[in-house]
Amino acid sequence: MKLTLKIWRQESPSAKGRLVAYPMDHVEGDMSFLELLDILNQSLIKKGEAPVAFDHDCREGICGSCGFMISGIAHGPQKLTTTCQLFMRQFKDGDTIVAEPFRSKAFPVIKDLVVDRSALDKIVQAGGFISARTGSGPDANAILIPKEKADKSMDAAACIGCGACIAACPNGSAMLFTSAKISHLGLLPQGQTERHQRALRMVSKMEELGFGACSNHGECEAVCPKGITLEFIARLNRDFLVASVVATKEAVKKV
Amino acid sequence: MAGMLAFYHTTVGKKIVMAVTGVMMFFWLLGHMVGNLQIFLGPDKINSYAHFLHGGAAEILVVVRTVMIIAVLLHILAAVQVTLANWAARPVGYSVKKDIETSYAARTMIWTGPLILIYLVYHLLMFTFLKVGPGISDTDVYRNVVEAFQVPLISGIYIVAMIMLAFHLWHGAWSMLQTLGANHPKYNRLRKIVATGLSVIIAVGFVSVPVAVLLGFIR
Numbered sequence: 001m002k003l004t005l006k007i008w009r010q011e012s013p014s015a016k017g018r019l020v021a022y023p024m025d026h027v028e029g030d031m032s033f034l035e036l037l038d039i040l041n042q043s044l045i046k047k048g049e050a051p052v053a054f055d056h057d058c059r060e061g062i063c064g065s066c067g068f069m070i071s072g073i074a075h076g077p078q079k080l081t082t083t084c085q086l087f088m089r090q091f092k093d094g095d096t097i098v099a100e101p102f103r104s105k106a107f108p109v110i111k112d113l114v115v116d117r118s119a120l121d122k123i124v125q126a127g128g129f130i131s132a133r134t135g136s137g138p139d140a141n142a143i144l145i146p147k148e149k150a151d152k153s154m155d156a157a158a159c160i161g162c163g164a165c166i167a168a169c170p171n172g173s174a175m176l177f178t179s180a181k182i183s184h185l186g187l188l189p190q191g192q193t194e195r196h197q198r199a200l201r202m203v204s205k206m207e208e209l210g211f212g213a214c215s216n217h218g219e220c221e222a223v224c225p226k227g228i229t230l231e232f233i234a235r236l237n238r239d240f241l242v243a244s245v246v247a248t249k250e251a252v253k254k255v
Numbered sequence: 256m257a258g259m260l261a262f263y264h265t266t267v268g269k270k271i272v273m274a275v276t277g278v279m280m281f282f283w284l285l286g287h288m289v290g291n292l293q294i295f296l297g298p299d300k301i302n303s304y305a306h307f308l309h310g311g312a313a314e315i316l317v318v319v320r321t322v323m324i325i326a327v328l329l330h331i332l333a334a335v336q337v338t339l340a341n342w343a344a345r346p347v348g349y350s351v352k353k354d355i356e357t358s359y360a361a362r363t364m365i366w367t368g369p370l371i372l373i374y375l376v377y378h379l380l381m382f383t384f385l386k387v388g389p390g391i392s393d394t395d396v397y398r399n400v401v402e403a404f405q406v407p408l409i410s411g412i413y414i415v416a417m418i419m420l421a422f423h424l425w426h427g428a429w430s431m432l433q434t435l436g437a438n439h440p441k442y443n444r445l446r447k448i449v450a451t452g453l454s455v456i457i458a459v460g461f462v463s464v465p466v467a468v469l470l471g472f473i474r
Contacts, residue, residue, distance in 0.1 A: 019350060069349060069351070069352070071351055071353070072349065072351035072352045072353035073353050073355065098350065098351045100349055100350060100351070103345050103347050103348065103349055104344060104345055105343065105344050105345060105346050106344075168355075170341075170354075170357065170362065171340075171341035171344055171345075172341070172344030172345040173266075173341070173344070175267075200261075203265050203267050204261075204264075204265060207264070207265050207266060207267075210343065210344060211344055212266070212340055212341035212343075212344030212345070213266030213267070213269070213270060213337045213340055213341055214266075214267075214270065214434075215337075215341070215361060215364065215430070216361065216426070216429065216430040216433045216434065217354075217356065217357035217361050217362070218356035218357060219354065219355060219356050219357055221356065222355040222356040223355065230433065230438060231438045231439070231440065233433065233438075234433050234434075234436045234437065234438030235436065235438075236267070237267060237270075237271065237433070237434055237435065237436040238436030240265075240267050240268075241271060241435075241436065244258065244261070244262040244268065247258070
């Protein structure tokens with residue numbers, strides 16, 4: 001099939017970007033979106049032009065490296081799918097596809113479709129850890145965890161930190177990401193020690209980085225390739241509210 | 256106090272303030288609506304209710320009004336601050352952006368809000384301060400209402416305002432439960448039903464009065 005790709009080209013963080021149209025012939029349905037970009041880049045290199053820069057690593061939908069807006073939807077039209085696992089069979093002959101970088105004040109564009117998502121790492125650094133003793137490994141069932149809690153925690157831990165939730169949110173809010181990170185630890189016994197401090201510090205770091213607020217639109221949940229639900233945002237709200245009421249000065253301290 | 260400020264400093268805290276004040280306004284609206292519906296029971300019923308509010312219950316009314324004014328101001332303050340933060344969070348927009356899940360009501364909260372505020376000022380000037388509209392009687396609430404709503408323009412403004420209010424409440428009711436942390440897979444369907452039901456009941460309850468006057472059921 002034939003497609004037209006309109007791709008955001010931006011030389012550098014400070015350069016002015018624009019959409020450039022690339023007609024693509026001989027597109028196979030079994031190509032992934034990134035493979036299509038690989039082919040485009042080969043032809044650009046042959047012509048002596050700069051290839052399109054985009055993030056990718058595992059290309060099997062588990063690492064969270066890839067991702068950009070595909071015709072207005074983060075990771076494209078297929079649900080529960082990362083960009084690398086989006087195959088061209090999802091599109092029709094003659095389609096025009098617009099590829100733009102994730103947009104957020106906290107995600108400055110580095111080049112073309114690549115954005116700097118280290119803001120997400122800073123949120124995790126603020127509280128995404130537990131205190132654990134060092135030394136030999138603990139006995140397998142020394143700490144009993146109800147099955148439902150373990151499952152729910154795993155659901156939250158499925159977050160790969162791709163940033164699609166922020167890109168899709170009309171407010172550029174990082175609540176879905178932060179709530180997943182707060183919840184997967186907060187649901188387990190091992191995560192209780194820092195539970196209040198974690199909610200306060202991660203939320204305050206998230207605010208500081210310039211992300212917007214949650215208006216409960218649900219756009220994040222709709223594009224999340226790992227199916228993280230709004231339930232975790234409600235959990236963040238509960239944890240934050242309780243922590244604000246009971247927290248000591250030490251816990252609120254800036255990090 | 257420092258803890259309170261730190262709490263309010265975050266948008267999560269501001270949203271919780273908006274949710275709590277929203278719940279207060281919800282209950283207040285329900286009370287107001289039930290009060291209004293007494294108009295269907297005739298002039299004596301609603302006029303004696305008005306006299307009771309300003310006579311026997313005058314002290315309670317002062318307290319309720321003060322609390323509601325504070326709630327409205329906090330709701331507006333938090334809404335404006337949160338919205339400004341949201342607008343600042345995406346300085347460069349998309350050339351193509353598709354909405355998948357969000358609703359018209361959710362996207363227009365920041366516009367239905369101020370429009371309802373303008374309506375509220377108009378409404379207070381008309382029926383609380385008796386400065387605008389044909390109603391001028393200090394004692395006959397029933398006549399004030401009937402004479403005002405017999406003017407199609409005034410009825411129209413009220414009906415449109417109540418439809419906007421319904422939109423605001425529809426997303427608001429669902430949203431405040433989420434913000435207060437009330438989300439459980441078992442009850443989420445119920446949550447949407449309750450939000451829709453409440454906003455429809457409130458809008459229909461309020462709209463029924465001008466419609467009844469226009470149709471001549473109340474004269």
